[in-house]
Structure formats: structure tokens, C-alpha cells
Amino acid sequence: MQNQEGQLAADGETEVTCEIEDWANFGGGDDDVTQQQSSVPFVGDKEPLSALAAEYQSGSPILLQKIKVLGDKYVAIRRTRGDGNCFFRSFMFSYLEHILEKQDRAEVDRIKANVEECRKTLQSLGYVDFTFEDFFALFLEQLDDVLQGNETSISHEELLNRSRDQSVSDYVVMFFRFVTSGEIRRRSEFFEPFVFGLTNTTVEQFCKSSVEPMGEESDHVHITALSDALGVPIRVVYLDRSSCDAGGVSVNHHDFVPAPRNLPSATGAGSESINPFITLLYRPGHYDILYPK
Numbered sequence: 001m002q003n004q005e006g007q008l009a010a011d012g013e014t015e016v017t018c019e020i021e022d023w024a025n026f027g028g029g030d031d032d033v034t035q036q037q038s039s040v041p042f043v044g045d046k047e048p049l050s051a052l053a054a055e056y057q058s059g060s061p062i063l064l065q066k067i068k069v070l071g072d073k074y075v076a077i078r079r080t081r082g083d084g085n086c087f088f089r090s091f092m093f094s095y096l097e098h099i100l101e102k103q104d105r106a107e108v109d110r111i112k113a114n115v116e117e118c119r120k121t122l123q124s125l126g127y128v129d130f131t132f133e134d135f136f137a138l139f140l141e142q143l144d145d146v147l148q149g150n151e152t153s154i155s156h157e158e159l160l161n162r163s164r165d166q167s168v169s170d171y172v173v174m175f176f177r178f179v180t181s182g183e184i185r186r187r188s189e190f191f192e193p194f195v196f197g198l199t200n201t202t203v204e205q206f207c208k209s210s211v212e213p214m215g216e217e218s219d220h221v222h223i224t225a226l227s228d229a230l231g232v233p234i235r236v237v238y239l240d241r242s243s244c245d246a247g248g249v250s251v252n253h254h255d256f257v258p259a260p261r262n263l264p265s266a267t268g269a270g271s272e273s274i275n276p277f278i279t280l281l282y283r284p285g286h287y288d289i290l291y292p293k
Contacts, residue, residue: 042089051077092173115140227256227257236255
């Protein structure tokens, strides 16, 4: 499924509804994930995937089997604090880390153009510049700083330090929250049935109460909106206690793929060729960063 209105209307409506219903069902029985992580930094250190298995040694056999399957494709995990902002913080670090490691200047130019469109969207929706401008400016500053060759260029260690610094980290999270809210409001007719199905509220109420405030958890709607607005594909891998089909063990994932006009040109024209460079692990109520082999 792509995050495209045309695609969804043509052949994806049932699939999306199903996913949102499934998403709600993930929430039972795993509040301990958030509670265990209250002492974790905003963004933790990179750990081998075996550290995840160690959490469940005395727990669910299904989860242990699924973590073993994860080990076929992924080598490491980076935890984020379970404070309701874990999706946005995971996205923040994973995206900036990618730019830092690949030095992809074309991608920086592309996303800056999308950020400018997001700014215009908020202005057209009646937001006053001073309510969001500082958040936008700080994110753009981080983008410039992860590119090497500038006086302000930073190392990977400094990126991690900034991601753990509340004065920086929270501002970038707020940038993503405003971008997400603007995209949902801009395409309110598209998002309305999914928002109503999740919260029984209007799009405006949803954005005010569940998107813009810090600490509000993210779901399918938030991820779709952010991915579309910035044009960044996101893979979410689901680790839950659901039973496995036909006696086998499998781990499901979903790729959130923006409309083609917003995609990095390097990914190619066909959605089948898109391989998201951001991969997040979703456990009920929480997101961490996964690293492919």
C-alpha cells in the first residue's frame, strides 16, 4: 500500500482499514515496554540484536522466535525513550544519521524543498509563523550540520549528543509534529475516515489533541502523513505476540511509501524498487530503530 490518495481509493481502502484495526489490537499487554524504558536516554546507544532477545528470555516464546527471525535481516537496535515521542525521535535520529553517513546532498536539497512546502501549508492553514518557525529553523540547522565540510559540521558522536539534549531533541520533534499536523489538515478529506475510526473526533480535534502536543503517541495516520509530507519512505517492522500462520514463524512489516512526486529520485519510478533507508521496530506502544545487515 502506498500513501497515495489515488492508490488508496483504487485498491487499498480495505487494506488500510484493516491495518488501522490491527494497529489498535497491538496495544494490549505490552505497557511494560514503555515502563522499562523510562530510564533510557531520548536516543540510546546502538546495541546488537541479541540485547533485544535478552529482554524476553523468560517471556513469550513467540517473541523469542520472532526475534530470531529478525536476526536474519537485522543486526542491531537503537532504543528510544518511551515517552510518547518515540516515533518522531526514532525518525529524527535515523534520518539525520543516514544523511551523516551517506553525505547525500541531493537528498538534503530535496527535503529542504519539501520543508518549504510544509511551511507554506501551515501558513495557508492560518498558523502564525512564530508558532512554528523556531522548530523549522532548528531542523534545517541539523540538516546543514550533518553535511561535512562546513564550519558547523558535526560528528556522529555530536549527533547523538544533540539527540539526547532536550533543548534540541524536543524542538525537532515539534517540527515533525507541526509537519504531520499540517499534512493531515491539508488532506483532511483523505484522513478524516481514518481519524474518525481511531478517535471518533474531527481532523481538527485530532490534530490539536493527538498530533501537535508533546508526548502523544503516534500511529498509522501520523506515519503516513509525515512520510507523505517529507517524501521519506519508512519501513515499520512489527514485533508482537500474534500467532503465526501455518505453524511457521514470520515477522510482518509495512512500508510507508509517499506519492512519487515527493520521493528521492534515486529510488526509481516504481514503488516495487523502493527500499526505505529508515527502519523502525514497533512493539505495542513503542518504536525503536532497527539496522539492516
